[in-house]
Amino acid sequence: MQVISKVEQPISPKNDLMENISNHLERGQESAHQIRSFINERLGLKAEDRDALDRHSLMTLNSFQTVLSMLKASGFDQDENFMINNNKRKVDVLECLDQCKSEEISGGSCLSKEKRGCYKRRKSGQSWTTEVTNLTDDGHAWRKYGQKGILNTDYPRNYYRCTHKHDQGCQATKHVQQISENPIKYKLIYQGEHTCKNLHKTPSIILDESPEENSSFYLSFQTNNFPLAKRALNPSLFPTSAFNATTSSSMIKQEYTPIKVDSPPPVYNQYSSSSDNCPPSSSDITSIGLPSTPVSEQGDVISSAEIYSSTPSPYERDDDLFSLLLPSDHQYASLDDFWETL
DNA sequence: TTAATTTGACCGGC
DNA sequence: GCCGGTCAAATTAA
Numbered sequence: 001m002q003v004i005s006k007v008e009q010p011i012s013p014k015n016d017l018m019e020n021i022s023n024h025l026e027r028g029q030e031s032a033h034q035i036r037s038f039i040n041e042r043l044g045l046k047a048e049d050r051d052a053l054d055r056h057s058l059m060t061l062n063s064f065q066t067v068l069s070m071l072k073a074s075g076f077d078q079d080e081n082f083m084i085n086n087n088k089r090k091v092d093v094l095e096c097l098d099q100c101k102s103e104e105i106s107g108g109s110c111l112s113k114e115k116r117g118c119y120k121r122r123k124s125g126q127s128w129t130t131e132v133t134n135l136t137d138d139g140h141a142w143r144k145y146g147q148k149g150i151l152n153t154d155y156p157r158n159y160y161r162c163t164h165k166h167d168q169g170c171q172a173t174k175h176v177q178q179i180s181e182n183p184i185k186y187k188l189i190y191q192g193e194h195t196c197k198n199l200h201k202t203p204s205i206i207l208d209e210s211p212e213e214n215s216s217f218y219l220s221f222q223t224n225n226f227p228l229a230k231r232a233l234n235p236s237l238f239p240t241s242a243f244n245a246t247t248s249s250s251m252i253k254q255e256y257t258p259i260k261v262d263s264p265p266p267v268y269n270q271y272s273s274s275s276d277n278c279p280p281s282s283s284d285i286t287s288i289g290l291p292s293t294p295v296s297e298q299g300d301v302i303s304s305a306e307i308y309s310s311t312p313s314p315y316e317r318d319d320d321l322f323s324l325l326l327p328s329d330h331q332y333a334s335l336d337d338f339w340e341t342l
Numbered sequence: 343t344t345a346a347t348t349t350g351a352c353c354g355g356c
Numbered sequence: 357g358c359c360g361g362t363c364a365a366a367t368t369a370a
Contacts, residue, residue: 013357144347146362177362 130188131179140194142174153177164196170197 146159155178162170175189 143345145350145364148360148362151359157360161362173361 128188128190130190132186132188133183140172140196150177153179154181156177162194162196168196 141163142160143163143165144158145161147156147158149156157175157177160176162172164170165172171192172194173191174210175187175191177187177189179185179187
């Protein structure tokens, strides 16, 4: 049987990437301008101004960090190791669904209860394996659909599919598995291209002062889970089990666990489990303080680190992209440099 | 009520 | 038969 694409003109990963990069750059630059305005025009900062400065600083960092992570993930970072992912056991969901559709057309019931779990393994295809130590937003909304203990591994593997699998036929999937605890490290396996057009836009930085720790604040990028965030503000209201493998209705949300920030903060983005594509409103913004280590056994924490690819990266390094990240009148050697300058 | 997660069952590849 | 990946009913949360 011939396998056909689910969309007539699938959006390539490169297009997705460039769109995300563009969005993040715009946000970052906008925030940078705000910061500069504050610095230049309000030397005697009031508390509210300082808060605004902090907020914009974090937004800038978030945007830059996200873009850098994307560039790494796409192969721009030459310092990262690239390797071929020799995964031989793939699931060809497309093929299965095609078969199912054909069977449905012909009166079959591939997805009926009698044939639960119908699919075919993908013999080959795109996959990207990434090892990460914390979280970044890849710009897509994911839904967890499974968890499995893997042989010779200490932690279960978690399976995520694109939220738009059913409404748009997006076949992208992601596997997340914790591979070490100290330092905490996760292995991500992305499979399939995102064909959904409803990209989850860059989440807003959620900033607020913790009642317990006024000297620091917390970030969250939830888009529509205010109650959860508020609950998380008080650890006593947030059961420990919520971070275990078997709990929490919001594991996919925890996948992008907000973190406490004291100094140059790693910036985390939190996927929204919602299917809408709206940027979070101000009412969505809150702060949440979660355990410093996102302890989900599922390893639902994602970020950038070493990036590997099973296929030759379609992207070539473009130093102009990096230059776009930086103010025109100053070149920062790193995000740390950027932060220190702030 | 709706949506997301959990988890045992099921499937195909090896 | 084992193993990893997926499905979908049941459960949980918003």
